[in-house]
Amino acid sequence: MDADRLTTSRGGSALKGSRRKSLRMTHWTDGFNESLQDTLEMFINRGWELFQCSPLFGYSTQVNPSKYTLTLRNHCAQMDEEDEDVEYKVQFNCMDKVGYRGIDTIIKVEVRKVNEEEEDIQIYLGYFMSWGTRKLSSEFYVVPLLLFRAKTAKIRNHIHTGFRKMFDCIIEPYFLGDIQLIWLNSLFVSVSKDARDERSNVVRFTLLPTWTNQDKLELFVSLSDLRKVWARIRSTNDTIFYEESRRLYGGLIRSISEKLGINLSGFRIYEIKYPDVTIKSSGKLACRNVETLHELLTFLFNEKARAIYALDGSFWEDSDEEF
Amino acid sequence: MGDLNEAAVSLRQFCRQTERVTVKMASSSLAILQSEAKVNGLTEELLNLCSSFIAAKCHSSSLMQTILKCMIPKYTVPDDVVRCVLKWVHRNVRNVNLAVLCALQWVAGLIEFGLADEKPVNEYYYMFHLLMEWPRTENIACWLVVRLTKPDDIDRNMVLKFTSNVKAKKSVRDIVLWCYKTYKPECVPEAIAARSIKSTLKLSAYFKYYFGMSHQRIANNESFKVTHDRQNQLDFIWKVPERKKRRIENPIPEVEYINFGSKLYQEKKVSILQINSWKMFATLALQIDIPCNAVSLVQNPIGHHVLACGDENLQTRFSYTLLNLLQNVVIDRLVKVSMENQEHLLEKVCEFQEYSQQGIPFMSKFVATYLVFWDGLTFLSQLMRLLPWITFSSFGELKSLFLVHLYYVYISSNTMVKCSILRALLQLAENLILKSYSVVESLFRHPPLLDNAEDILNELIKYIQSLCVLGLNFEPGSAVLIHEVLRLYEILLDVEERAGLNVRSVLPPAAVYFSLFSRNYGNIERVCGLLLKYDASIGIQRSLQIQVPGGAKLVKKYSCDYINFLWRMQAMSESKKGFIFKGVEPDAFAPVENVDKAFNVMECIPLISVYRKHGDTEEGLKNFIRELRTLAPNIFNFIKHNLHNTVQS
Numbered sequence: 014m015d016a017d018r019l020t021t022s023r024g025g026s027a028l029k030g031s032r033r034k035s036l037r038m039t040h041w042t043d044g045f046n047e048s049l050q051d052t053l054e055m056f057i058n059r060g061w062e063l064f065q066c067s068p069l070f071g072y073s074t075q076v077n078p079s080k081y082t083l084t085l086r087n088h089c090a091q092m093d094e095e096d097e098d099v100e101y102k103v104q105f106n107c108m109d110k111v112g113y114r115g116i117d118t119i120i121k122v123e124v125r126k127v128n129e130e131e132e133d134i135q136i137y138l139g140y141f142m143s144w145g146t147r148k149l150s151s152e153f154y155v156v157p158l159l160l161f162r163a164k165t166a167k168i169r170n171h172i173h174t175g176f177r178k179m180f181d182c183i184i185e186p187y188f189l190g191d192i193q194l195i196w197l198n199s200l201f202v203s204v205s206k207d208a209r210d211e212r213s214n215v216v217r218f219t220l221l222p223t224w225t226n227q228d229k230l231e232l233f234v235s236l237s238d239l240r241k242v243w244a245r246i247r248s249t250n251d252t253i254f255y256e257e258s259r260r261l262y263g264g265l266i267r268s269i270s271e272k273l274g275i276n277l278s279g280f281r282i283y284e285i286k287y288p289d290v291t292i293k294s295s296g297k298l299a300c301r302n303v304e305t306l307h308e309l310l311t312f313l314f315n316e317k318a319r320a321i322y323a324l325d326g327s328f329w330e331d332s333d334e335e336f
Numbered sequence: 337m338g339d340l341n342e343a344a345v346s347l348r349q350f351c352r353q354t355e356r357v358t359v360k361m362a363s364s365s366l367a368i369l370q371s372e373a374k375v376n377g378l379t380e381e382l383l384n385l386c387s388s389f390i391a392a393k394c395h396s397s398s399l400m401q402t403i404l405k406c407m408i409p410k411y412t413v414p415d416d417v418v419r420c421v422l423k424w425v426h427r428n429v430r431n432v433n434l435a436v437l438c439a440l441q442w443v444a445g446l447i448e449f450g451l452a453d454e455k456p457v458n459e460y461y462y463m464f465h466l467l468m469e470w471p472r473t474e475n476i477a478c479w480l481v482v483r484l485t486k487p488d489d490i491d492r493n494m495v496l497k498f499t500s501n502v503k504a505k506k507s508v509r510d511i512v513l514w515c516y517k518t519y520k521p522e523c524v525p526e527a528i529a530a531r532s533i534k535s536t537l538k539l540s541a542y543f544k545y546y547f548g549m550s551h552q553r554i555a556n557n558e559s560f561k562v563t564h565d566r567q568n569q570l571d572f573i574w575k576v577p578e579r580k581k582r583r584i585e586n587p588i589p590e591v592e593y594i595n596f597g598s599k600l601y602q603e604k605k606v607s608i609l610q611i612n613s614w615k616m617f618a619t620l621a622l623q624i625d626i627p628c629n630a631v632s633l634v635q636n637p638i639g640h641h642v643l644a645c646g647d648e649n650l651q652t653r654f655s656y657t658l659l660n661l662l663q664n665v666v667i668d669r670l671v672k673v674s675m676e677n678q679e680h681l682l683e684k685v686c687e688f689q690e691y692s693q694q695g696i697p698f699m700s701k702f703v704a705t706y707l708v709f710w711d712g713l714t715f716l717s718q719l720m721r722l723l724p725w726i727t728f729s730s731f732g733e734l735k736s737l738f739l740v741h742l743y744y745v746y747i748s749s750n751t752m753v754k755c756s757i758l759r760a761l762l763q764l765a766e767n768l769i770l771k772s773y774s775v776v777e778s779l780f781r782h783p784p785l786l787d788n789a790e791d792i793l794n795e796l797i798k799y800i801q802s803l804c805v806l807g808l809n810f811e812p813g814s815a816v817l818i819h820e821v822l823r824l825y826e827i828l829l830d831v832e833e834r835a836g837l838n839v840r841s842v843l844p845p846a847a848v849y850f851s852l853f854s855r856n857y858g859n860i861e862r863v864c865g866l867l868l869k870y871d872a873s874i875g876i877q878r879s880l881q882i883q884v885p886g887g888a889k890l891v892k893k894y895s896c897d898y899i900n901f902l903w904r905m906q907a908m909s910e911s912k913k914g915f916i917f918k919g920v921e922p923d924a925f926a927p928v929e930n931v932d933k934a935f936n937v938m939e940c941i942p943l944i945s946v947y948r949k950h951g952d953t954e955e956g957l958k959n960f961i962r963e964l965r966t967l968a969p970n971i972f973n974f975i976k977h978n979l980h981n982t983v984q985s
Contacts, residue, residue: 032698067660070653098507127529153652178628181653183660190821238621246621310399 036196036211038203038308050112052119053303055140056160057165063296064159064173065187065317066141069180072154078105081179088175089124092168100127113307118156124172136164136174144310145318155253157317158310159184164186185295194282194294195314199258200245200312201287205237205305218265220280230280232269236288239265285316343368347385351392359399369406387420394424397435404435404442408546411554413452418443422460429463431804434471438540440467440476445543447483449551460513468512469503478508479537487519495523503598507531511874518739587665587673587681589629598935611638630654631661632686633826637691658685659698666715667705676713682718695725695767707741712749714895720756724763730788731795739799746803747810754807755820761800762824768793797841800824805846821847821860829869840873848894852901857941857968860902864974867895871977890915899978902971907935943967 072081082103089101106121124137139161141154165171173184189197208214216239218232242264246257270277284293288300290309300306345364350357369386370946372378378386386407387727394400407417425439446452461484467477495516498509512529517524606623607905610616617638625635630653634640643654662685665672666678687695703722710719728734746757772789804821809819825843832840843866851859874888897914900906906932928934939945944964 068656069650086530090532091534092532098531100510100531102529151647181629181657183664185660185664188668188670288607 029080035143036200036312037251038200038253048111049113049307052108053306056300056306058299058301059162059301060161060297061162061189062315063298064161064184065157065159066159067183068150069120069141069154069156069182071180075109078107078128079259081180084179085122085124088178089172092171096245098129101125102127103135112144113311114147116147117145117237118154119143120154120156122172124168131242134164139172142310144175144307144314155318158187187313187317189292189296191281193290193312194285195262196253196255197292197309197312198285199243199253199261200238200308201285201290201305202239202261203247203253204308205236205287205289207304214288214296216283216285217282219286220277221283222280224279228281230275230277232265234265275334278299278325339368340372344382344385345503347389351389356395357393357399359396359402362399366406373406373408377400377408377546378406379410379555380414383407383413383417384408386415390424391420397433400424400435401438401470405542407442408826409451409550410548411451413446415453415456418446418452418456420461421550422456422463424462426460427576429466432467432472434472437476438473440473440480441539441543444476444480444537445539445547447480448537448539449547451547451550451554454484461485461489464593468508469501471505474505474508475538478511479533481512482515482533485515485519490516490523492523499526541878551717586676587661587671588635588684589632592704601771607644608633608638614638617641626650629657631657634658634681634688636820637687640688640691655696655698659702663704663705673906682715682722686718686721689722689725695727697727700726700728705738708743710741712745712753716753716756720760723760724767726764730794734792734796735799743803746808751811751814751816754811755816758800758803758807758820758824761796761803762827765793765800766794766831769831769837770798794839797828801841801844803970805844808846808850810852813854815854815856816861818847818850818859822851822859825861825866829866840870842870842891843894845890845915849897852898852937855940855942857944857971860898860937860941861968861970864898865970867891867898868970868974868977871895895974897977899975901935901937903938903979905932905936908932912918 019142073182073255082105084111085103085105086101089103102125104121108119108121111117111119118141120141122137122141123135126134126136130133139159141156142158142160143154144158161169161305163172174184176184202216214236216234216236218234220232222228239261243261245291246260247253248257266277269275282294284291287305290299290305292298292309298309300309346365347362347369350362365681369382371380372382390400390403394403404421407413407421412969421439421443425436427718428436443452443457447454447457457480461481464477464484465479467473468475468481478746493514498512501509510529511533513526513528535685572873604622606625608624608627611620614917626642626646630643630650633643633654633711643650646654662681665681680890685699689699699722699837703726705717706719723738724732726738728737742761747755768789772793808821822843823840825847828841844879845862848863851863854860874891893913893915896910897907897916900910900914904910908922911920922931925931925934944967961972
C-alpha cells in the first residue's frame with residue numbers, strides 16, 4: 014500500500030511536511046456565503062481534468078486583458094490545423110477575492126473556434142484556481158490547481174504551451190497517489206451526501222494491479238456501512254487523522270482479502286466513486302455537491318501549497334499547517 | 337557536360353533569333369537543363385542565361401513554366417535573375433494565368449528557403465497587393481505581402497482602402513489586416529479574426545523538393561558557412577525552437593520570446609540569441625531582454641550571469657519554475673525524459689551554482705527530497721557536485737535531512753562511492769569555513785544565516801571523522817580509501833591554517849595505524865608529514881591559542897609509536913607511551929618471542945627493507961640514511977625531529 018514514493022524503510026521521510034498527520038474540515042455553517050455557492054456552482058455536474066500549475070508570473074489585472082487574449086489567439090492560430098478557414102476567440106476572466114475566506118483567485122480562460130459555416134464550438138475551458146485560507150504571495154499569482162475541459166489532447170497541449178510562454182509557468186498533470194486517495198476516501202465518507210435513489214448508495218473502488226494494465230478489480234461497498242465503520246473509528250468531529258484513514262481503508266482491504274483469499278497489497282487505487290463525487294488517480298474528477306467540492310479543492314490545494322510556500326521558509330515544516 | 341554546353345549554346349541562339357520560339361523547338365535543350373537542375377542545380381551563369389531567355393523570348397505560358405522548372409539554383413540566385421522574373425510578372429499582371437502563379441511560387445520558395453535576397457522582391461511590393469485580387473494568386477500574394485511588410489508601410493489610409501476593396505477574399509484580407517494590427521494596432525482598431533497563415537503558402541511539391549535540396553547544398557558547403565551559418569561563430573549554443581512538433585525530450589525549455597502588443601512601442605532590447613561572445617555580452621549587458629522562460633537561461637555561462645545578477649523578480653521566477661521542473665522530472669517522473677537529459681539538466685544547474693559560488697535554498701530542498709530515496713548510483717556525479725553547496729540553518733537540520741541518508745548509502749556502497757561522498761563532504765566543510773570566516777557577498781537570493789558557525793563546523797568535522805573511521809574498518813586493505821582519508825586531512829589542515837582558524841583537526845587513530853601497517857611507505861610518509869605539522873602547531877599553541885581536539889597528548893602518542901616502530905625497534909617495550917599497544921601484554925603475541933623485532937616496520941616495507949638490510953654496519957647505516965633522505969624525505973625529517981626531541985627530553 015505504500016506506493017507513495019517518499020516513504021522508505023529507512024526510518025521515516027526526511028521532510029515531515031510531506032506526510033500530513035491530520036486534516037481539519039471546514040464546517041459549512043460558519044463563513045458560508047452566497048458567492049461561494051455561486052462560484053462552486055460552475056463546477057458541479059461536469060467532468061473535469063485536473064492539472065497542477067506553478068505560480069504565474071507576468072499576469073496582472075492592471076494590464077488590459079485584451080493583450081493576453083490577443084497573444085493567446087495568435088498562438089492558437091499557429092496550431093497545425095487542416096487548411097480550413099477557422100477563427101479563434103479567446104476570453105480571459107479574472108475573479109479576485111472569491112472563495113471561503115474571500116482571498117482566492119480564479120482565472121477563467123475560454124477558447125472557442127468558429128469555422129466557415131459560422132459554427133461556434135468551445136474547444137477549451139480552463140480555470141486556474143487557488144482555494145486556501147491564506148494569501149500566499151502578493152507579487153505573483155499562486156494558482157496551483159488547473160481544472161479544465163479540452164476537446165483533444167493536441168489542443169490541450171498547444172494551449173498549455175501558450176500559457177507556458179506567456180506566464181513562465183509549468184503545467185503538469187496532477188497525479189494522486191495511494192496516500193492522497195486514502196485521505197480523500199475518509200474525507201468523502203465524512204462529508205458526502207446520499208444519492209437520491211436508496212439502491213444506488215454504493216461506493217465503488219477500482220483497483221489496478223501494478224504489474225499490468227489489463228486487469229482491474231472493482232469493489233462495491235455500501236455507503237451506510239462505510240459510514241458506520243467510520244463513526245466507530247474516528248475520534249473527533251473536526252479533524253481527520255492519518256492513522257484513522259488508514260485504518261478505514263486498511264480494514265476494508267483486509268476484510269475483502271480475507272474473504273476472497275486475494276492478496277491486495279500489489280494493487281493501487283485507480284478510481285473512487287461515491288454517489289456524488291468521482292475521482293481518478295490520473296486527476297479526472299466530477300462532483301455533484303457543493304460542500305464536497307469545497308472540501309476536495311481545499312485538500313488538493315493544501316497538498317500543492319506546501320511545496321510552494323515552504324520555498325521561503327525553513328525545511329522544518331509543521332506537518333499539519335494549513336494554507 | 338557536353339550536352340549541357342550544347343543546350344546552353346542553343347538557348348543563346350534562340351535568344352538572338354527574331355522569330356517566335358515555341359515549346360517544341362526549345363524542348364530538348366530545356367529538358368537537358370531541367371535534368372541538370374534536378375541533380376546539381378544550375379550555376380549562376382546558366383541562371384543568367386535563363387533570365388535573358390525569359391526577357392527576350394518568353395511570351396507563352398507553357399514556355400515560361402518549363403523554364404521556371406529549370407531554374408533551380410545550385411546555391412543561391414543572384415538578384416538580377418529574380419528581378420528579371422518579377423519584371424516578366426509585372427508585364428503580365430493583368431493577364432493572370434498559371435505561369436504567373438508558377439513564377440510567384442518560385443519567388444516565394446526562394447524566400448522561404450533563404451536562397452535569394454529579399455531586396456529585389458521588396459521592390460515589387462505593391463504589385464503583390466494588386467495580385468491579391470485575382471483568385472488564383474491571392475493566397476501566395478498574401479503570403480508575400482505579409483512576409484515583406486514593414487511597419488513603415490502601414491498607415492490608416494492604406495488600411496481603409498484595403499478594407500473597402502471588396503475584390504479579395506475575406507480570409508486573405510483578414511490575414512493581412514491581422515499582420516498590420518500586430519505592427520500598428522492603432523491603425524487597425526477593428527476587431528479582426530485570427531487566422532492561420534500556413535494555409536496560404538502552398539508551394540508546389542516540385543519547388544519544395546528541389547529548393548530543399550539547394551538549401552541542403554548550402555548547408556553542406558564549407559565556403560558558405562562563414563557568411564550564411566551564424567551558429568558556427570558562436571561560442572555559446574542556444575536552443576531555438578524548431579518548426580515542427582516536438583515531444584518533450586529536453587526538459588530545459590528553449591529560448592523564446594513573446595510579445596504582448598505592438599513591437600514598435602516596446603523598448604529596443606537585444607535578444608539574447610544574438611550574443612555570441614563575452615565581449616559582445618559586456619557591451620550589451622544592460623539591454624538584454626529576458627526570454628519568456630526563466631529556466632532557459634540555465635544552458636549557458638552567459639545565462640548564468642544574467643540569472644545571478646538579475647533582479648528579485650527574475651530570481652523568484654527562476655526559483656519557483658526550476659523547483660517545479662525538478663520535482664516533476666526527477667522526483668515524480670510525471671514527464672518521460674531520458675536519463676541523459678535529466679543528467680544534463682542537473683549538470684547545468686550544478687554549473688550555475690558553481691558560477692555564482694553560492695548555495696541556493698531551493699536546490700537544497702530538492703537535494704533533501706531526492707536523497708530520501710536515492711539509490712547511490714543514479715546521478716552520482718551531479719549529486720556530489722550539488723552537495724557542497726547545500727544551505728541549512730543548524731547542524732540538526734543538516735544531519736537529519738542530508739547526513740543520515742548519506743550515511744546509509746555510504747555504508748552500503750563500494751569504495752568509489754565512499755570516496756566521492758568523503759570528497760563532497762570535505763568540500764562542504766571548506767565552503768562553510770570560507771563562508772563563516774570571510775565575508776562573501778551573495779548574488780542570488782540570500783541563503784539562511786548560520787547562527788553557530790564554529791559549532792556546526794566542529795560537529796561536521798566530527799561526523800566526517802566518524803565516516804572515515806567506519807570506512808576504514810569496513811575495508812581495511814583498501815589503498816584507495818586510505819589515500820582518500822589522508823588527502824582529506826591534509827586538505828583540511830591546509831584550509832584551517834589559511835583561514836586562520838584556531839582549531840586543527842587531527843587524524844583519527846584508525847587512519848594513523850592503518851597507514852603504519854599498510855606496508856606502503858607512501859602512506860607512512862604522508863602521516864609523518866602531518867605529524868610534523870601538528871607538532872609545529874602545538875609548538876605555537878601557547879602563543880596563538882590553537883586548539884587541537886583530542887589534545888596534544890594524542891599527537892605525542894602517535895609520534896612515540898611511530899618512532900618506536902620505525903626506528904628504535906621498541907614497539908612493545910615502550911608501549912606505555914604510545915597508543916596502540918598500551919595495556920597489551922607481550923604474552924598476547926605468544927608464539928613470537930621478540931615482539932620488538934617482529935614489529936620492526938621498516939623491514940616490512942618492500943622498497944625500504946632492501947636498503948635496511950645492509951644497515952647493520954656504520955657505513956651501511958649512513959648509506960641507508962642517505963637513501964631514505966631522497967626517497968622519503970618526510971620520514972627522514974620526522975625521525976630526525978623526534979630523535980632530536982627525545983635526546984633533549
